[in-house]
Amino acid sequence: MTPDGRPSVNSVQHRLDAIVGEFADLDGREKLELLVDFAKGLQPLSREYEARKAAEDRRVHECQTPVFLWTEAEDGRAKLTAEVAPEAPTVKGFVAILAEAVNGRPIGDVAALSDEFLDRMGLIDILGMMRARGLRAIVARVKRGFAQCEAAGS
Amino acid sequence: MPDYVHPDVLVSTEWVAGHLSDPNVRIVESDEDRALYTQGHIPGAVEIDWAVDLQCPVERDYIDRAAFEKLCAERGISNDTTVVLYGDKNNWWACYAFWVFKLYGHKDCRIMNGGRKRWELDGRPWSNERVSYPRGSYTAREQDGSIRALRDEVLKHCKAGKQLLDVRSPEEYCGERMHMPDYPNEGAVRGGHVPGALNVPWPLNCNDDGTFKSAKELEKLYVKDLKMKRRSPTIAYCRIGERSSLTWFVLTYLLGFGNVKNYDGSWLEWGNCVRVPIAKGAEPGGAKAAPAAAHA
Numbered sequence: 485m486t487p488d489g490r491p492s493v494n495s496v497q498h499r500l501d502a503i504v505g506e507f508a509d510l511d512g513r514e515k516l517e518l519l520v521d522f523a524k525g526l527q528p529l530s531r532e533y534e535a536r537k538a539a540e541d542r543r544v545h546e547c548q549t550p551v552f553l554w555t556e557a558e559d560g561r562a563k564l565t566a567e568v569a570p571e572a573p574t575v576k577g578f579v580a581i582l583a584e585a586v587n588g589r590p591i592g593d594v595a596a597l598s599d600e601f602l603d604r605m606g607l608i609d610i611l612g613m614m615r616a617r618g619l620r621a622i623v624a625r626v627k628r629g630f631a632q633c634e635a636a637g638s
Numbered sequence: 639m640p641d642y643v644h645p646d647v648l649v650s651t652e653w654v655a656g657h658l659s660d661p662n663v664r665i666v667e668s669d670e671d672r673a674l675y676t677q678g679h680i681p682g683a684v685e686i687d688w689a690v691d692l693q694c695p696v697e698r699d700y701i702d703r704a705a706f707e708k709l710c711a712e713r714g715i716s717n718d719t720t721v722v723l724y725g726d727k728n729n730w731w732a733c734y735a736f737w738v739f740k741l742y743g744h745k746d747c748r749i750m751n752g753g754r755k756r757w758e759l760d761g762r763p764w765s766n767e768r769v770s771y772p773r774g775s776y777t778a779r780e781q782d783g784s785i786r787a788l789r790d791e792v793l794k795h796c797k798a799g800k801q802l803l804d805v806r807s808p809e810e811y812c813g814e815r816m817h818m819p820d821y822p823n824e825g826a827v828r829g830g831h832v833p834g835a836l837n838v839p840w841p842l843n844c845n846d847d848g849t850f851k852s853a854k855e856l857e858k859l860y861v862k863d864l865k866m867k868r869r870s871p872t873i874a875y876c877r878i879g880e881r882s883s884l885t886w887f888v889l890t891y892l893l894g895f896g897n898v899k900n901y902d903g904s905w906l907e908w909g910n911c912v913r914v915p916i917a918k919g920a921e922p923g924g925a926k927a928a929p930a931a932a933h934a
Contacts, residue, residue, distance in 0.1 A: 513768065516676040523673070549671075571726060573673035611672070612689025 496593045499585045500601050507605040515610055522584075523577035529567050537567065544625055549575060551622070555629025562586045562594050562630055574611065578619050582626055594630040599623040641853045643894030647887075648751045648850070649722055651760050657722075658682050664715050664771070668725040668735040669754075678764030680724070680757060684713045684771070688731050688880065692738050700781075700902075706742045707776045714771025717745070724750035724757070728844040730884050737883040737900055741786060743779030749887065755848035785886070787873045787899035789907060792832065793914060801872040802835035805885045806905065810877070811837040813918040826909030832875065833917040836864055840881040843888045856893055868895050875901035875908070 507515055529537065529552075536542070537552055544551040549572035554565040564583045568576035586594050599620045602608060608616045642648065657663045658681055665683040667675045675685040686692065691709055694701050701709065715721060721739060725732035729749055739747045750757070787795070796802060804811050813829035831837070842859060845851055851859075860866045872895055874882040879902030889895040908914060917923030 513676070516673050520673050520677045523677075571674065572671050573677050574671045577673065610690060612687075612693070614689060 519577035710776040716774035
Protein backbone atom coordinates (compact mmCIF):
# COMPACT_ATOMS: atom_id res chain seq x y z
CA MET A 485 0.00 0.00 0.00
CA THR A 486 1.11 3.57 -0.62
CA PRO A 487 0.93 6.03 2.29
CA ASP A 488 -2.44 7.34 1.07
CA GLY A 489 -3.93 3.85 1.24
CA ARG A 490 -4.09 3.04 -2.47
CA PRO A 491 -2.64 -0.22 -3.72
CA SER A 492 0.89 0.30 -4.96
CA VAL A 493 1.56 -0.09 -8.65
CA ASN A 494 2.35 -3.72 -9.40
CA SER A 495 0.95 -5.06 -6.13
CA VAL A 496 -1.23 -8.15 -6.45
CA GLN A 497 -4.27 -5.99 -5.78
CA HIS A 498 -3.25 -3.43 -8.37
CA ARG A 499 -2.79 -6.09 -11.01
CA LEU A 500 -6.13 -7.65 -10.16
CA ASP A 501 -7.81 -4.26 -10.31
CA ALA A 502 -6.41 -3.80 -13.80
CA ILE A 503 -7.82 -7.19 -14.88
CA VAL A 504 -11.16 -6.42 -13.21
CA GLY A 505 -11.16 -3.16 -15.17
CA GLU A 506 -10.75 -5.09 -18.41
CA PHE A 507 -13.78 -7.24 -17.60
CA ALA A 508 -16.05 -4.76 -15.87
CA ASP A 509 -17.63 -3.00 -18.86
CA LEU A 510 -17.93 -6.00 -21.15
CA ASP A 511 -21.20 -7.75 -21.89
CA GLY A 512 -21.60 -11.41 -20.94
CA ARG A 513 -20.44 -12.81 -24.26
CA GLU A 514 -17.38 -10.50 -24.31
CA LYS A 515 -16.49 -11.53 -20.75
CA LEU A 516 -16.48 -15.17 -21.81
CA GLU A 517 -14.38 -14.32 -24.87
CA LEU A 518 -11.83 -12.54 -22.69
CA LEU A 519 -11.78 -15.50 -20.31
CA VAL A 520 -11.09 -17.79 -23.27
CA ASP A 521 -8.25 -15.46 -24.34
CA PHE A 522 -6.72 -15.75 -20.88
CA ALA A 523 -7.11 -19.53 -21.08
CA LYS A 524 -5.21 -19.59 -24.36
CA GLY A 525 -2.43 -17.58 -22.72
CA LEU A 526 -1.73 -20.12 -19.98
CA GLN A 527 1.67 -21.55 -20.85
CA PRO A 528 1.94 -25.32 -21.21
CA LEU A 529 4.00 -27.05 -18.53
CA SER A 530 7.75 -27.13 -19.06
CA ARG A 531 9.45 -30.52 -19.29
CA GLU A 532 10.52 -30.17 -15.66
CA TYR A 533 6.96 -29.69 -14.43
CA GLU A 534 5.65 -32.44 -16.69
CA ALA A 535 8.04 -34.79 -14.92
CA ARG A 536 7.03 -33.47 -11.51
CA LYS A 537 3.35 -33.81 -12.36
CA ALA A 538 3.82 -37.55 -12.64
CA ALA A 539 5.83 -37.74 -9.41
CA GLU A 540 3.98 -35.33 -7.10
CA ASP A 541 0.39 -35.11 -5.89
CA ARG A 542 -0.49 -31.71 -7.28
CA ARG A 543 -4.02 -32.41 -8.41
CA VAL A 544 -6.58 -30.01 -6.96
CA HIS A 545 -9.13 -32.45 -5.65
CA GLU A 546 -11.81 -29.84 -4.97
CA CYS A 547 -11.84 -29.08 -8.67
CA GLN A 548 -14.21 -30.64 -11.17
CA THR A 549 -11.70 -31.00 -14.01
CA PRO A 550 -8.07 -32.04 -13.91
CA VAL A 551 -6.20 -29.07 -12.45
CA PHE A 552 -2.59 -29.27 -11.27
CA LEU A 553 -1.15 -26.39 -9.26
CA TRP A 554 2.28 -25.55 -7.88
CA THR A 555 2.59 -22.63 -5.47
CA GLU A 556 6.28 -21.97 -4.98
CA ALA A 557 8.63 -19.19 -3.95
CA GLU A 558 11.60 -18.05 -5.98
CA ASP A 559 13.76 -15.54 -4.07
CA GLY A 560 10.76 -14.74 -1.90
CA ARG A 561 8.53 -14.11 -4.89
CA ALA A 562 5.42 -16.02 -5.85
CA LYS A 563 5.57 -18.49 -8.70
CA LEU A 564 2.25 -20.07 -9.66
CA THR A 565 2.52 -22.86 -12.21
CA ALA A 566 -0.56 -24.67 -13.44
CA GLU A 567 -2.02 -27.10 -15.89
CA VAL A 568 -5.75 -27.17 -16.57
CA ALA A 569 -7.50 -29.63 -18.89
CA PRO A 570 -8.49 -28.07 -22.23
CA GLU A 571 -12.11 -29.09 -21.69
CA ALA A 572 -12.33 -26.56 -18.86
CA PRO A 573 -11.58 -23.16 -20.42
CA THR A 574 -13.36 -21.26 -17.63
CA VAL A 575 -11.09 -22.70 -14.94
CA LYS A 576 -8.09 -22.42 -17.23
CA GLY A 577 -8.75 -18.74 -17.93
CA PHE A 578 -9.33 -18.06 -14.26
CA VAL A 579 -6.08 -19.74 -13.23
CA ALA A 580 -4.26 -17.72 -15.90
CA ILE A 581 -5.69 -14.53 -14.37
CA LEU A 582 -4.47 -15.57 -10.91
CA ALA A 583 -1.02 -16.36 -12.31
CA GLU A 584 -0.84 -12.95 -13.95
CA ALA A 585 -1.81 -11.27 -10.67
CA VAL A 586 0.57 -13.08 -8.33
CA ASN A 587 3.62 -14.14 -10.32
CA GLY A 588 6.75 -12.27 -9.36
CA ARG A 589 5.12 -10.56 -6.37
CA PRO A 590 6.38 -11.00 -2.80
CA ILE A 591 4.69 -14.14 -1.47
CA GLY A 592 3.46 -12.20 1.58
CA ASP A 593 1.33 -10.11 -0.82
CA VAL A 594 -0.68 -13.11 -1.93
CA ALA A 595 -2.17 -13.42 1.55
CA ALA A 596 -4.05 -10.18 0.84
CA LEU A 597 -5.73 -11.74 -2.19
CA SER A 598 -9.49 -11.74 -1.76
CA ASP A 599 -12.00 -13.54 -3.94
CA GLU A 600 -14.30 -10.48 -4.00
CA PHE A 601 -12.80 -9.60 -7.38
CA LEU A 602 -14.99 -12.36 -8.83
CA ASP A 603 -18.03 -10.23 -8.03
CA ARG A 604 -16.41 -7.10 -9.41
CA MET A 605 -15.53 -8.84 -12.67
CA GLY A 606 -19.17 -9.80 -13.06
CA LEU A 607 -18.27 -13.47 -13.48
CA ILE A 608 -20.96 -14.72 -11.12
CA ASP A 609 -23.73 -13.39 -13.36
CA ILE A 610 -22.39 -15.26 -16.36
CA LEU A 611 -21.36 -18.46 -14.58
CA GLY A 612 -23.91 -18.90 -11.80
CA MET A 613 -23.34 -19.58 -8.10
CA MET A 614 -22.25 -23.20 -8.34
CA ARG A 615 -19.45 -22.57 -10.82
CA ALA A 616 -18.37 -19.45 -8.91
CA ARG A 617 -18.00 -21.63 -5.80
CA GLY A 618 -15.49 -23.78 -7.65
CA LEU A 619 -13.46 -20.71 -8.61
CA ARG A 620 -13.49 -19.44 -5.02
CA ALA A 621 -12.09 -22.82 -3.98
CA ILE A 622 -9.17 -22.26 -6.36
CA VAL A 623 -8.44 -18.83 -4.88
CA ALA A 624 -8.47 -20.40 -1.39
CA ARG A 625 -6.17 -23.15 -2.56
CA VAL A 626 -3.67 -20.71 -4.09
CA LYS A 627 -3.66 -18.54 -0.95
CA ARG A 628 -3.19 -21.59 1.27
CA GLY A 629 -0.35 -22.82 -0.90
CA PHE A 630 1.56 -19.55 -0.71
CA ALA A 631 0.84 -19.17 3.01
CA GLN A 632 2.46 -22.57 3.57
CA CYS A 633 5.35 -21.46 1.40
CA GLU A 634 5.81 -18.35 3.52
CA ALA A 635 5.52 -20.28 6.78
CA ALA A 636 8.16 -22.69 5.56
CA GLY A 637 10.38 -19.64 5.09
CA SER A 638 11.30 -20.56 1.58
CA MET B 639 -29.11 -46.51 -34.90
CA PRO B 640 -29.40 -49.77 -32.98
CA ASP B 641 -32.78 -50.96 -31.84
CA TYR B 642 -33.65 -48.35 -29.26
CA VAL B 643 -37.36 -48.07 -28.52
CA HIS B 644 -37.54 -44.43 -29.73
CA PRO B 645 -34.52 -44.12 -32.03
CA ASP B 646 -35.87 -40.89 -33.56
CA VAL B 647 -34.70 -38.84 -30.54
CA LEU B 648 -31.06 -39.47 -31.41
CA VAL B 649 -29.26 -37.95 -34.37
CA SER B 650 -25.69 -38.54 -35.52
CA THR B 651 -23.02 -35.87 -36.03
CA GLU B 652 -23.41 -36.58 -39.74
CA TRP B 653 -27.12 -35.75 -39.59
CA VAL B 654 -26.35 -32.50 -37.79
CA ALA B 655 -23.64 -31.60 -40.32
CA GLY B 656 -26.25 -32.02 -43.05
CA HIS B 657 -28.81 -29.78 -41.31
CA LEU B 658 -26.71 -26.77 -40.32
CA SER B 659 -28.65 -24.47 -42.63
CA ASP B 660 -32.04 -26.09 -42.15
CA PRO B 661 -34.39 -23.32 -40.96
CA ASN B 662 -36.60 -25.89 -39.22
CA VAL B 663 -33.71 -27.16 -37.10
CA ARG B 664 -32.05 -25.30 -34.23
CA ILE B 665 -28.83 -26.75 -32.88
CA VAL B 666 -28.43 -25.96 -29.16
CA GLU B 667 -25.28 -26.43 -27.08
CA SER B 668 -25.48 -26.95 -23.32
CA ASP B 669 -22.27 -27.47 -21.34
CA GLU B 670 -20.86 -27.85 -17.91
CA ASP B 671 -18.19 -25.31 -18.88
CA ARG B 672 -19.99 -22.66 -20.88
CA ALA B 673 -16.75 -21.06 -22.12
CA LEU B 674 -16.49 -24.14 -24.36
CA TYR B 675 -19.31 -22.75 -26.46
CA THR B 676 -17.53 -19.38 -26.63
CA GLN B 677 -14.30 -21.08 -27.64
CA GLY B 678 -15.90 -23.04 -30.43
CA HIS B 679 -19.34 -24.43 -31.17
CA ILE B 680 -21.02 -26.24 -34.05
CA PRO B 681 -21.49 -23.61 -36.79
CA GLY B 682 -24.85 -21.95 -36.29
CA ALA B 683 -25.51 -23.46 -32.87
CA VAL B 684 -26.99 -21.31 -30.10
CA GLU B 685 -26.24 -21.78 -26.42
CA ILE B 686 -28.61 -22.49 -23.54
CA ASP B 687 -26.84 -22.60 -20.19
CA TRP B 688 -28.28 -24.74 -17.40
CA ALA B 689 -27.34 -22.32 -14.62
CA VAL B 690 -27.80 -18.90 -16.16
CA ASP B 691 -30.65 -19.56 -18.61
CA LEU B 692 -32.69 -22.42 -17.14
CA GLN B 693 -32.61 -21.76 -13.39
CA CYS B 694 -34.89 -19.23 -11.72
CA PRO B 695 -32.56 -16.66 -10.15
CA VAL B 696 -34.71 -16.29 -7.02
CA GLU B 697 -36.49 -19.51 -6.07
CA ARG B 698 -34.83 -22.90 -6.32
CA ASP B 699 -36.77 -23.89 -9.40
CA TYR B 700 -36.64 -23.70 -13.17
CA ILE B 701 -37.53 -20.54 -15.01
CA ASP B 702 -41.29 -20.17 -15.29
CA ARG B 703 -43.35 -20.70 -18.39
CA ALA B 704 -43.18 -17.07 -19.56
CA ALA B 705 -39.40 -16.98 -19.15
CA PHE B 706 -39.05 -20.25 -21.07
CA GLU B 707 -41.17 -18.81 -23.90
CA LYS B 708 -38.95 -15.73 -23.98
CA LEU B 709 -35.75 -17.83 -23.94
CA CYS B 710 -36.92 -19.95 -26.89
CA ALA B 711 -38.11 -16.95 -28.89
CA GLU B 712 -34.76 -15.20 -28.36
CA ARG B 713 -32.89 -18.27 -29.61
CA GLY B 714 -35.03 -18.39 -32.72
CA ILE B 715 -36.95 -21.44 -31.55
CA SER B 716 -40.64 -21.80 -32.34
CA ASN B 717 -43.06 -24.52 -31.28
CA ASP B 718 -42.52 -26.47 -34.49
CA THR B 719 -38.70 -26.18 -34.50
CA THR B 720 -36.67 -29.39 -34.29
CA VAL B 721 -34.35 -28.72 -31.34
CA VAL B 722 -31.14 -30.75 -31.41
CA LEU B 723 -29.15 -30.61 -28.18
CA TYR B 724 -25.52 -31.50 -27.64
CA GLY B 725 -22.75 -30.66 -25.18
CA ASP B 726 -19.73 -31.73 -23.18
CA LYS B 727 -19.49 -34.58 -20.64
CA ASN B 728 -21.36 -37.27 -22.60
CA ASN B 729 -24.28 -34.90 -23.24
CA TRP B 730 -25.08 -34.76 -19.56
CA TRP B 731 -26.18 -31.08 -19.60
CA ALA B 732 -27.72 -31.51 -23.04
CA CYS B 733 -30.01 -34.18 -21.54
CA TYR B 734 -30.79 -31.81 -18.68
CA ALA B 735 -31.84 -29.10 -21.15
CA PHE B 736 -33.76 -31.74 -23.15
CA TRP B 737 -35.68 -32.61 -19.99
CA VAL B 738 -36.55 -28.94 -19.36
CA PHE B 739 -37.75 -28.61 -22.98
CA LYS B 740 -39.98 -31.64 -22.39
CA LEU B 741 -41.11 -30.18 -19.06
CA TYR B 742 -42.59 -27.29 -21.07
CA GLY B 743 -43.98 -29.61 -23.72
CA HIS B 744 -41.63 -29.04 -26.64
CA LYS B 745 -42.60 -31.57 -29.27
CA ASP B 746 -39.50 -32.34 -31.31
CA CYS B 747 -36.31 -32.55 -29.22
CA ARG B 748 -33.32 -34.68 -30.12
CA ILE B 749 -29.86 -35.38 -28.78
CA MET B 750 -26.79 -35.44 -31.01
CA ASN B 751 -25.30 -38.80 -30.05
CA GLY B 752 -21.78 -38.39 -28.66
CA GLY B 753 -22.00 -34.63 -28.18
CA ARG B 754 -18.94 -32.41 -28.44
CA LYS B 755 -16.59 -35.35 -28.07
CA ARG B 756 -17.95 -37.25 -31.08
CA TRP B 757 -18.04 -34.06 -33.20
CA GLU B 758 -14.37 -33.50 -32.35
CA LEU B 759 -13.42 -37.14 -32.99
CA ASP B 760 -15.15 -36.95 -36.37
CA GLY B 761 -12.91 -34.00 -37.26
CA ARG B 762 -15.82 -31.65 -37.86
CA PRO B 763 -15.36 -27.87 -37.74
CA TRP B 764 -15.90 -25.52 -34.77
CA SER B 765 -16.93 -21.91 -35.10
CA ASN B 766 -16.59 -19.01 -32.67
CA GLU B 767 -18.80 -16.67 -34.62
CA ARG B 768 -21.65 -15.01 -32.82
CA VAL B 769 -24.99 -16.48 -33.77
CA SER B 770 -28.38 -14.86 -33.85
CA TYR B 771 -31.70 -15.70 -35.47
CA PRO B 772 -34.95 -13.87 -36.03
CA ARG B 773 -37.19 -14.21 -32.99
CA GLY B 774 -39.21 -17.38 -32.81
CA SER B 775 -42.83 -17.56 -31.83
CA TYR B 776 -43.26 -19.73 -28.77
CA THR B 777 -46.11 -20.77 -26.53
CA ALA B 778 -45.11 -23.21 -23.81
CA ARG B 779 -47.42 -25.60 -22.02
CA GLU B 780 -47.78 -25.76 -18.26
CA GLN B 781 -45.03 -27.85 -16.68
CA ASP B 782 -45.51 -31.55 -17.34
CA GLY B 783 -45.73 -33.10 -13.87
CA SER B 784 -45.47 -36.59 -15.36
CA ILE B 785 -41.68 -36.27 -15.75
CA ARG B 786 -40.81 -34.32 -12.60
CA ALA B 787 -40.96 -35.64 -9.03
CA LEU B 788 -41.00 -33.31 -6.05
CA ARG B 789 -39.93 -34.29 -2.53
CA ASP B 790 -43.29 -35.40 -1.09
CA GLU B 791 -43.89 -37.66 -4.04
CA VAL B 792 -40.45 -39.20 -3.65
CA LEU B 793 -41.17 -39.86 0.03
CA LYS B 794 -44.42 -41.67 -0.84
CA HIS B 795 -42.71 -43.53 -3.65
CA CYS B 796 -39.93 -44.63 -1.29
CA LYS B 797 -42.34 -45.73 1.43
CA ALA B 798 -44.32 -47.76 -1.12
CA GLY B 799 -41.12 -49.53 -2.18
CA LYS B 800 -41.40 -48.50 -5.83
CA GLN B 801 -38.54 -48.34 -8.33
CA LEU B 802 -35.94 -45.76 -7.38
CA LEU B 803 -32.64 -45.17 -9.09
CA ASP B 804 -29.67 -43.34 -7.64
CA VAL B 805 -27.27 -42.48 -10.47
CA ARG B 806 -24.46 -40.97 -8.40
CA SER B 807 -21.08 -42.56 -7.82
CA PRO B 808 -20.92 -45.57 -5.47
CA GLU B 809 -19.11 -43.41 -2.87
CA GLU B 810 -21.91 -40.86 -2.81
CA TYR B 811 -24.53 -43.65 -2.72
CA CYS B 812 -22.89 -45.34 0.26
CA GLY B 813 -22.64 -42.05 2.12
CA GLU B 814 -18.86 -41.98 2.19
CA ARG B 815 -18.91 -38.68 0.38
CA MET B 816 -21.56 -36.06 -0.21
CA HIS B 817 -20.42 -34.84 -3.59
CA MET B 818 -18.93 -36.27 -6.78
CA PRO B 819 -15.34 -37.41 -6.68
CA ASP B 820 -13.24 -34.31 -7.42
CA TYR B 821 -16.19 -31.93 -7.13
CA PRO B 822 -16.74 -29.43 -4.33
CA ASN B 823 -19.27 -30.31 -1.63
CA GLU B 824 -22.31 -28.31 -2.54
CA GLY B 825 -23.96 -28.47 0.81
CA ALA B 826 -25.76 -31.69 1.78
CA VAL B 827 -25.51 -32.25 5.52
CA ARG B 828 -26.17 -36.01 5.42
CA GLY B 829 -24.71 -38.70 3.20
CA GLY B 830 -26.31 -41.91 1.89
CA HIS B 831 -29.23 -42.68 -0.40
CA VAL B 832 -33.03 -42.78 -0.48
CA PRO B 833 -33.94 -46.19 1.03
CA GLY B 834 -34.70 -48.75 -1.65
CA ALA B 835 -32.84 -46.93 -4.41
CA LEU B 836 -30.69 -49.02 -6.72
CA ASN B 837 -27.32 -47.57 -7.68
CA VAL B 838 -26.50 -47.30 -11.38
CA PRO B 839 -23.81 -44.65 -11.82
CA TRP B 840 -24.68 -42.55 -14.85
CA PRO B 841 -21.42 -43.09 -16.82
CA LEU B 842 -22.51 -46.73 -17.31
CA ASN B 843 -24.95 -45.41 -19.94
CA CYS B 844 -22.18 -44.16 -22.22
CA ASN B 845 -19.28 -45.33 -24.33
CA ASP B 846 -15.83 -43.75 -24.25
CA ASP B 847 -16.63 -41.65 -27.33
CA GLY B 848 -19.60 -40.05 -25.55
CA THR B 849 -22.28 -42.00 -27.44
CA PHE B 850 -24.93 -44.04 -25.67
CA LYS B 851 -24.38 -47.73 -25.14
CA SER B 852 -26.29 -50.10 -27.36
CA ALA B 853 -29.86 -51.09 -26.63
CA LYS B 854 -28.62 -54.58 -25.83
CA GLU B 855 -26.09 -53.36 -23.26
CA LEU B 856 -28.56 -50.99 -21.64
CA GLU B 857 -31.23 -53.70 -21.56
CA LYS B 858 -28.80 -56.04 -19.83
CA LEU B 859 -27.86 -53.41 -17.26
CA TYR B 860 -31.32 -52.27 -16.21
CA VAL B 861 -33.71 -55.03 -17.15
CA LYS B 862 -31.77 -58.32 -17.03
CA ASP B 863 -29.30 -57.64 -14.23
CA LEU B 864 -31.28 -55.26 -12.00
CA LYS B 865 -34.69 -56.70 -12.88
CA MET B 866 -36.22 -53.27 -13.34
CA LYS B 867 -39.71 -53.30 -14.78
CA ARG B 868 -40.52 -51.11 -17.77
CA ARG B 869 -44.09 -50.46 -16.69
CA SER B 870 -43.43 -49.71 -13.00
CA PRO B 871 -43.28 -46.06 -11.98
CA THR B 872 -39.63 -45.07 -11.63
CA ILE B 873 -37.93 -42.05 -10.08
CA ALA B 874 -34.29 -41.21 -10.80
CA TYR B 875 -32.16 -38.75 -8.86
CA CYS B 876 -28.55 -37.64 -8.40
CA ARG B 877 -27.18 -34.54 -6.69
CA ILE B 878 -29.09 -31.72 -8.40
CA GLY B 879 -30.98 -33.62 -11.09
CA GLU B 880 -28.49 -33.21 -13.94
CA ARG B 881 -26.91 -36.65 -14.16
CA SER B 882 -30.31 -38.25 -13.53
CA SER B 883 -31.83 -36.44 -16.50
CA LEU B 884 -29.41 -38.41 -18.68
CA THR B 885 -30.60 -41.65 -17.05
CA TRP B 886 -34.21 -40.44 -17.41
CA PHE B 887 -33.51 -39.98 -21.13
CA VAL B 888 -32.00 -43.46 -21.45
CA LEU B 889 -34.84 -45.20 -19.62
CA THR B 890 -37.64 -43.25 -21.32
CA TYR B 891 -36.46 -43.07 -24.92
CA LEU B 892 -33.81 -45.70 -25.45
CA LEU B 893 -35.35 -48.47 -23.33
CA GLY B 894 -39.00 -47.42 -23.51
CA PHE B 895 -39.80 -47.28 -19.79
CA GLY B 896 -43.34 -45.96 -19.55
CA ASN B 897 -43.31 -43.79 -16.43
CA VAL B 898 -40.01 -42.25 -15.37
CA LYS B 899 -39.65 -39.06 -13.38
CA ASN B 900 -36.58 -37.03 -12.60
CA TYR B 901 -36.29 -35.86 -8.99
CA ASP B 902 -34.39 -32.63 -9.61
CA GLY B 903 -34.30 -31.69 -5.93
CA SER B 904 -32.14 -34.78 -5.61
CA TRP B 905 -29.55 -35.31 -2.88
CA LEU B 906 -28.95 -31.62 -2.37
CA GLU B 907 -32.53 -31.46 -1.09
CA TRP B 908 -32.97 -34.95 0.41
CA GLY B 909 -29.66 -34.87 2.29
CA ASN B 910 -30.78 -31.64 3.98
CA CYS B 911 -34.42 -32.55 4.73
CA VAL B 912 -35.63 -33.04 8.28
CA ARG B 913 -37.13 -36.48 9.05
CA VAL B 914 -36.75 -38.19 5.73
CA PRO B 915 -35.34 -41.71 5.79
CA ILE B 916 -31.77 -42.31 4.64
CA ALA B 917 -29.98 -45.61 4.03
CA LYS B 918 -26.21 -45.91 4.35
CA GLY B 919 -23.93 -48.45 2.73
CA ALA B 920 -23.86 -50.39 -0.51
CA GLU B 921 -27.27 -52.10 -0.11
CA PRO B 922 -30.52 -50.43 -1.20
CA GLY B 923 -31.82 -50.95 2.34
CA GLY B 924 -35.20 -49.80 3.61
CA ALA B 925 -38.29 -51.90 4.05
CA LYS B 926 -38.00 -53.61 0.70
CA ALA B 927 -34.54 -54.38 -0.50
CA ALA B 928 -35.64 -55.16 -4.03
CA PRO B 929 -37.85 -52.22 -5.05
CA ALA B 930 -38.34 -53.56 -8.53
CA ALA B 931 -40.35 -56.44 -7.12
CA ALA B 932 -42.82 -54.23 -5.27
CA HIS B 933 -45.25 -53.17 -7.97
CA ALA B 934 -44.29 -55.50 -10.71
